[in-house]
Amino acid sequence: MNTPDESTSVTTAAFDDEAVLLVGHGSRREKSNEQVRELAAGLESRLEIPVDAAFLELAEPAIDEAFATFESVVSRVTVVHCSLFAASHVKNDVxxxxxxxxxxxDLExxxxxHLGIHPAIIDLLDDRAAEVEAELGVDREDDGVAVVLCGRGSSDPDANGDVQKLARLLYEGRDFNRVEATFIGVTEPTLEDTxxxxxxxxxxAVVVLPYMLGDGVLTQRVRDWTADFDDDYPYVSALAGDPLGTDSRLLDVFADRWQEARSGSVEMSCDTCKYKVDLEGYEEDVGGARAMLRALAHQEAHAAREDIDDEPHSHDAPxxxxxxxxxxTCADAGSxxxxxxxxxxxxxxxRCDVRITRSSCLGRCGDGPMVAVYPDGIWYGDVxxxxxxxxxxxxxxxxxIVSNLVEQIL
Structure with missing residues (x-):
């Protein structure tokens, strides 16, 4: 992990033509978006190169708008994710x-x-638990303190598995009675059941830690459910702590992820990725969204070469x-x-030059079966x-275009 002094000495020496794009999900609550922007400002001070924030949805600027701004300023941009774990946004959307x-x-x-499992995050969670213990007036060494680490929940088993791993690492070497992993929704166990x-x-005492970056709607739901539990079980003191927020230790993680990307040493957990291997219950996701990405990237690469040298290619993209x-949901509807x-x-x-593949969820559950046609960006629904x-x-x-079937035009 880099210290602030180490990061400064590296960046000021060689990377004047580089910038960082910190990508957050985006929230309807502007407070959560401001936390991402505050982290971007902190990372800029740490690395001493330009750092801007961008969002996938619900907030501005969008990722494309941020790249457009960078093009006239630098030649190289490194994308750093605010996502806690590698689910569909990290694997597909970004x-x-x-x-x-x-x-x-014209950018490299x-x-x-993603942020993932990192010693700085474990230390931060330990401190968040200590803050709640102090407020409850308990001591983990003398009292029976249980910790519940509550994640958002994902349809990606790899991401959910990392929440379990993080909970175990938080338990190891500490005097907690137990540490349980749980989720707000999408998967089980839910916080209420846990x-x-x-x-x-x-x-x-029960210490509930919202494993989320911003203080948004889901964080408040964690607090509400914990308060309900505290009321229902008077013999147990329960309280929810704060999310990760803008703690400076997150800058250590971002700096490490930046260095990994620049050195080509980014590692993803491909052995348990539902887009790459057959996992029980997720067989239909293999190759779906990744296939669409490969096809688009392949097509764009060929188009770029045609523009440059007008050379024919023996394996032109469809x-x-x-x-x-x-x-x-779409499969049940007949997709x-x-x-x-x-x-x-x-x-x-x-006369049909086309590649046809399966896709994982397109985010329009209830409107399916969904069919997307690229590069036209036409999504058909209820097909x-x-x-x-x-x-x-x-x-x-x-x-x-088959107009009566159009669900969305990108």
């Missing part, structure tokens, strides 16, 4: 935005890793890429049949198998 920016701007862009289960062990969501029907219609066509011939003959062959 890499796709980076690929599009590489094609659009490096993609860093708290009620802990009551059977009759600890003296004109279009169709991806069909086969995540559980697998839609996928196979589109493939059959495309095989029968003599039935009998609509496949129109998608192929009208859109893929003749570039005519």
């Amino acid at each position: 890499p796709l935005a980076i690929e599009q920016a590489r094609a659009a701007y 862009i490096e993609n860093g890793a 708290l009620h289960g802990l009551s059977k062990h009759r600890p003296d 004109q279009k890429h169709v991806t069909v969501c086969t995540n559980r 697998t049949a839609v996928l196979e029907r589109i493939r059959q219609e495309a095989r029968n066509s003599e 039935a198998a009998e609509n496949a011939d129109r998608i192929v003959t009208d859109h893929l062959e003749s570039d005519r």
Whole structure:
């Protein structure tokens, strides 16, 4: 881990033409967005190079707008993630935005890793627990103190597994009675169930740590559920602590992730990534969103080479890429049949230059089956198998949008 002095001595010597883009999710609560901007300002002071904040959604600037601003200032940008764990935003959304920016701007862009498991974060969580213990008037060495580490919850098992690992590391070497991992939603166990289960062990105190960056809606939900538990079980004192916030130790983690990206040593947990390996219950996610990214990147790379030297390529990317969501909600609505029907219609066509793949969740659950056509950016919703011939003959062959099926245009 770099100290402030070490980071300063490195950056001022060699990286005047470099900037950092700190990417947060974005929130409807401006306070959470301001925390990301405050972290960006702190990282700029630490590294002594320009650092801007950008957001995936719900806040400005968007990632593309931030890259556009950087193009006239520097030649190299390193993306550092505010995401705590590697789920779909880290694995799909930000890499796709980076690929599009590489094609659009004259910038060298490096993609860093998420915050993840880091000694500085474990120390920070330990201090957050100590703050709650002091407020409750208990001592972990003398009293039975249980800690609940509460994450947001994800549809990515790899991310949920990291919450469990972090909880175990927080337990090791400390005098807590126990440390449990739990979640607000999406997956199990939920915070409510975990708290009620802990009551059977009759600890003296329960410390709930919201494992979140900003002080937003979910953090307040953690506080509310903890307060309800405290009221329901008078023999246990329970209190929720603060999220990670803008603690300076996060700058240590960001600085390390920046150095890793610059040196090409970013590591992802690919052995347990649902997009790369068959995991029980997630088989349909393999290759989905990653396939769409590969196709777009491949197509853009070829287009760029055509512009430069007009050389033909023996393996040109297809004109279009169709991806069909086969995540559980869409699959239950018949998306697998839609996928196979589109493939059959495309095989029968003599004018259809297309690649057709499965996709993981497109974020439009309830509007499916969803079918996305790229590079046109057309998303069709509520698609039935009998609509496949129109998608192929009208859109893929003749570039005519099937207007009554359009759900969204990107």
